[in-house]
Amino acid sequence: MTGQAGPAAPRSGGHRGAGSPFAGPFVALLVALLPALLMLSAPGAGAAGTRAADAKPVVTLSKQQAGKGGEITVKGTGWRPNTLLMMLICGQSTQDRGVIGGTNSCANAEGRAVTTDAKGAFRKKMPVAEPPVPCPCVVHVAAVTGEQTTVDAVFVVAGHPLAALPKETAGGRLAVLATTRLEGESGILTWFGAPPARQLVLTVGNLGSAPVKDPVFEVGTAHGVFAPQWEEQQWRGTIGSGRKAQIKLPVELTAGAHGDYQISLRYGGKVLAEQPWGVGRPWGVTLFWILLCLVVPAAVFRIGMAVVDKVRPRSSRAPGRARRHRPRRGTGRSTKAPKAPKTSKAAKPRRAPGAAEDPAAAPTDGPAATTAALPWFTPDSAPSENRPTTKGHS
Structure with missing residues (x-):
C-alpha cells in the first residue's frame, strides 16, 4: 500500500495544475523566452556587443587602380553617424605612415565631401586625379567634424x-x-580688428626608442581653399621614449582676419593634427567706417558754410547781422542828453514886418525848445498876408 500511495499524489497534484487557468499561458511564455535566455547566458555575448559598438572605420574601393579622368566608388562603414567626411587622393602616402606631406600632397581640387547615414555608412563616387607628388598613393578619408578620424586605402x-x-x-x-x-x-x-590669437593644445607621445628634446613643430594656417602658411615653433622640453606630454603652441592670425580657418600641426614632414577655427567678423571696424562716413561730410559742410559767410559781400548780408557785427566807436556809454527833434519852418510863428525880435520868444536848446511859444498878440490884431497895405504909391 505504501508503494501504491507514492505515485497517487503526483497524479492528484497534476490534475489540479492542469485545471488551473494560468498554467497553459505560463508554459507557452517560458518556451518562447528559452532561446533568448540561452543566448544571453552564452559566453562571449557581451563581448560581441562591445566589439560591434567599438567597430573601427573601414574604407573600400571599387577599383584598386585607375587612370586620370576615370572614376571610382568609395564605400565606408563603422563611422560616426551623420558625420561630414572629406575624400582625397594623396601621393607619397601609405597605410602605415599616412599622408606624409599633409594635404599639400593631395589633389585638393578634385576632392569630394560626403556625410554618413544614421548607421555610420556612406557611398560616394569621386574622379581620379593625379596628386602633386609621386606615388605610392592612397585614398585619404578624414572626418571634418567632431573627433579627428582618418582612414587610408x-x-x-x-x-x-x-x-x-x-x-x-x-x-x-x-x-x-x-x-x-x-x-x-x-x-x-x-572686435575692432586686432589679430585673433589662440593656443593649440594637444597631447603627444613618443613612440620611438630615443627621447625627443626641444622638438620643432610647424604650425600651418589655411584660409578657405588656399594652402596653409607654415611657421616654425619650438617647444622647450624633453619627451622620453614611451612617455607623453601636453604641448601648447601659440597661433595668431593677421589683423582683421575673419571666416573659416584650418590650423595644422606638422612634425618631421608629417601632419599630426588639424583643427578648424571659425573667426567672427570684426564689426567694430564696420561701425567705425559708418561713423566716419557720417561725420566727415557734416564737418566739411560746416567748414564750407563758414567760408562762404566770410567771403560774400557785406551789402548782401542781413541788416540785423550787419548791425550786430558793427564795431562800437566808444568804450563807454554816452552821457549826452538826447537831441530834440527839429521843427519845420512852417511850424515857426510869424512876426509882423518891422517888429523887433523878442529874445524871450526865440527857441532855446533843450527840452523847452520843443514847445512853440505863444504870440503876444491876439489873433485879431495879427497882420494878414492877404490884407492890402495902407501905404500909398511911391
Whole structure:
C-alpha cells in the first residue's frame, strides 16, 4: 500500500495544475523566452556587443587602380553617424605612415565631401586625379567634424610617377594621443580688428626608442581653399621614449582676419593634427567706417558754410547781422542828453514886418525848445498876408 500511495499524489497534484487557468499561458511564455535566455547566458555575448559598438572605420574601393579622368566608388562603414567626411587622393602616402606631406600632397581640387547615414555608412563616387607628388598613393578619408578620424586605402594612379618614400629619422617618433583643441577667447580689441590669437593644445607621445628634446613643430594656417602658411615653433622640453606630454603652441592670425580657418600641426614632414577655427567678423571696424562716413561730410559742410559767410559781400548780408557785427566807436556809454527833434519852418510863428525880435520868444536848446511859444498878440490884431497895405504909391 505504501508503494501504491507514492505515485497517487503526483497524479492528484497534476490534475489540479492542469485545471488551473494560468498554467497553459505560463508554459507557452517560458518556451518562447528559452532561446533568448540561452543566448544571453552564452559566453562571449557581451563581448560581441562591445566589439560591434567599438567597430573601427573601414574604407573600400571599387577599383584598386585607375587612370586620370576615370572614376571610382568609395564605400565606408563603422563611422560616426551623420558625420561630414572629406575624400582625397594623396601621393607619397601609405597605410602605415599616412599622408606624409599633409594635404599639400593631395589633389585638393578634385576632392569630394560626403556625410554618413544614421548607421555610420556612406557611398560616394569621386574622379581620379593625379596628386602633386609621386606615388605610392592612397585614398585619404578624414572626418571634418567632431573627433579627428582618418582612414587610408591603397590606390594606384595609372601613369603617375612613382618615387621612394622619405626615410624616417632615427630616434624618437611623435604621435598625437588625444584630440587637439584651441584655447582662448577674443577680447574687445579683436572686435575692432586686432589679430585673433589662440593656443593649440594637444597631447603627444613618443613612440620611438630615443627621447625627443626641444622638438620643432610647424604650425600651418589655411584660409578657405588656399594652402596653409607654415611657421616654425619650438617647444622647450624633453619627451622620453614611451612617455607623453601636453604641448601648447601659440597661433595668431593677421589683423582683421575673419571666416573659416584650418590650423595644422606638422612634425618631421608629417601632419599630426588639424583643427578648424571659425573667426567672427570684426564689426567694430564696420561701425567705425559708418561713423566716419557720417561725420566727415557734416564737418566739411560746416567748414564750407563758414567760408562762404566770410567771403560774400557785406551789402548782401542781413541788416540785423550787419548791425550786430558793427564795431562800437566808444568804450563807454554816452552821457549826452538826447537831441530834440527839429521843427519845420512852417511850424515857426510869424512876426509882423518891422517888429523887433523878442529874445524871450526865440527857441532855446533843450527840452523847452520843443514847445512853440505863444504870440503876444491876439489873433485879431495879427497882420494878414492877404490884407492890402495902407501905404500909398511911391
